[in-house]
Amino acid sequence: xxxxxxxxxxxxxxxxxLYFVFVWVPTERMxxxxxxxxxxxxxxGWLTLLSFLIVFIGSILYLVKREEKWDILAYCSGEIxxxxxxxxxxxxxxxxxxxxxxxxxxGTPRLTSTLVLWFIYLAYFLVRSFASEPSRGAxxxxxxGIVGFVDIPIVILSTTLWQGMHPxxxxxxxxxxxxxxxxxxxxxLIAYTVLFVILLIARVLLKNSEVDIRYLKEG
Numbered sequence: 001x002x003x004x005x006x007x008x009x010x011x012x013x014x015x016x017x018l019y020f021v022f023v024w025v026p027t028e029r030m031x032x033x034x035x036x037x038x039x040x041x042x043x044x045g046w047l048t049l050l051s052f053l054i055v056f057i058g059s060i061l062y063l064v065k066r067e068e069k070w071d072i073l074a075y076c077s078g079e080i081x082x083x084x085x086x087x088x089x090x091x092x093x094x095x096x097x098x099x100x101x102x103x104x105x106x107g108t109p110r111l112t113s114t115l116v117l118w119f120i121y122l123a124y125f126l127v128r129s130f131a132s133e134p135s136r137g138a139x140x141x142x143x144x145g146i147v148g149f150v151d152i153p154i155v156i157l158s159t160t161l162w163q164g165m166h167p168x169x170x171x172x173x174x175x176x177x178x179x180x181x182x183x184x185x186x187x188x189l190i191a192y193t194v195l196f197v198i199l200l201i202a203r204v205l206l207k208n209s210e211v212d213i214r215y216l217k218e219g
Contacts, residue, residue: 051081
């Protein structure tokens, strides 16, 4: 029952979010309609950071307690995080083309550090595939998950510490966003966060089933 309520909440929030983005929120004066991708790019970026925060915490707990449930949590969150990182990079490039005139600019710290983050957590899964034993792969991956988290503050602070084509955080500027834009962004963030929770729960349940089947095959 709780799962169905969560699904209903996610569906409702998504519908409201889409209505706000495509109908209700005003069009940005300088960038025009392409600016509306902002309400997708920011939530995917937020879920990227949230996913890898869970990977970081789960990896530490796994190395300390050696309980497989923490590795499963980190693994599943890492999978979802890699998907959302890919979406963040794609939506960022789509936004960059009409605004900057290029799909990608290597001199923009936010883009480059996010791409580095994508490679780090791709390596998180590669070390598992090359390990001779699942437990050894889990330990190696946990180390990557912990060390790779160092890139998260770089991604967050990149537009503040270094100059580049990427704009600074508009949300925290004195002028801020139009109240309707801020509300639309907040609804989108909540909607995508609820979706993330649903995906994580579903993936953890599926991974637990995969582990149970593996143990049955091993006798």
